[in-house]
Amino acid sequence: MLKMEGISYSYHKNRPVITDLDLEIEAGKITAIAGPNGCGKSTVLKLASRLLKPQTGEIFIGEKNISHMSKRAVAREVSMLFQNSQIPDMTAQRVVMAARYPYQSSFAGYTKEEEEMSECAMELTGCKEFRHKNMAELSGGERQRVFLSMIYNQDTPLILLDEPTTYLDIHVTYEIMELIRNLNKNRKKTIVMVLHDLNLALQYSDSLVLMNHGSIYNIHTPDDDRILESIKSLFGIEVRNFRDNQNSFYCFAQN
Known part of the structure; x- marks a missing residue:
C-alpha cells in the first residue's frame, strides 16, 4: 500500500531528521509508529501525504509515485489528521x-x-x-x-493519523481508538498512526514500527515476544505482558 524507499529529509541544512529510510506498510492493516521525541515520526506522515517533499528517495501509494501526482489526486488516495489541527x-x-x-x-x-x-x-x-x-x-x-x-x-484507501488521542481523557481516548478500529475493520482502510502511548499502540495495531534518530529501529507485530526487548532497549523501560483468554495487558516500569 505505502512504500518509502531511501527517504531522507532535513528541515535545516546539515541537520537531517530522516536518513535513508525504507518502510513498507501492508494494505488493510493498522500500523503504529512510536519512538522518542524528535525521532522523525510525524515527519514520516507529512512525507507520505506529500505535505513535505523528500530530499532523496521515492514514495509510492500502490504503484503510484506520489511525486508524479497532482495534489487533488494525492488527496483521493491519502488523508491525514494532524496532531494540532486548527479549529476552523x-x-x-x-x-x-x-x-x-x-x-x-x-x-x-x-x-x-x-x-x-x-x-x-x-x-x-x-x-x-x-x-x-x-x-x-x-x-x-x-x-x-x-x-x-x-x-x-x-474516503481514501490510506489514512494517516498524527497523535489522534492527544489531550483527550481516557474514556474519550478509547472511544476514538474504537472509531479508528472500525474504519480499518469495517471500511477496510489502511491506517498509519503516530502514537506516544505504547499501551494503545500495542492494543490497536497490527504492526508497531519503532523509530530512533530518523531511521527504523525495529518493526514487530504486537504478539512477537521480541517486541518487549526492543521497547526496553529503545525507551529504557521494562514491559510485562499479561494475557487473559481474549486480551493482552501491558505494564511499563522504568529501569
Whole structure:
C-alpha cells in the first residue's frame, strides 16, 4: 500500500531528521509508529501525504509515485489528521462536507450522493447531534470525532493519523481508538498512526514500527515476544505482558 524507499529529509541544512529510510506498510492493516521525541515520526506522515517533499528517495501509494501526482489526486488516495489541527470557524457539518473537495470540479456544489455520504460519516462517528454547532463550541473529544468524520468522508484507501488521542481523557481516548478500529475493520482502510502511548499502540495495531534518530529501529507485530526487548532497549523501560483468554495487558516500569 505505502512504500518509502531511501527517504531522507532535513528541515535545516546539515541537520537531517530522516536518513535513508525504507518502510513498507501492508494494505488493510493498522500500523503504529512510536519512538522518542524528535525521532522523525510525524515527519514520516507529512512525507507520505506529500505535505513535505523528500530530499532523496521515492514514495509510492500502490504503484503510484506520489511525486508524479497532482495534489487533488494525492488527496483521493491519502488523508491525514494532524496532531494540532486548527479549529476552523465553521459548523461541524461544513467541516465534514469539505472533505469531498478532491472529487469536485472547481464550480460544482455538493451532489445528493455527497450529502448522503456526509450524513453517513457523521452518523457512524457520532457527530449528528452537534452537527450545527461551530467547531469552537465543541469539546476536544467532539472535535476529534468531527475530524475523524471528515477523514471518513474523504474516503481514501490510506489514512494517516498524527497523535489522534492527544489531550483527550481516557474514556474519550478509547472511544476514538474504537472509531479508528472500525474504519480499518469495517471500511477496510489502511491506517498509519503516530502514537506516544505504547499501551494503545500495542492494543490497536497490527504492526508497531519503532523509530530512533530518523531511521527504523525495529518493526514487530504486537504478539512477537521480541517486541518487549526492543521497547526496553529503545525507551529504557521494562514491559510485562499479561494475557487473559481474549486480551493482552501491558505494564511499563522504568529501569
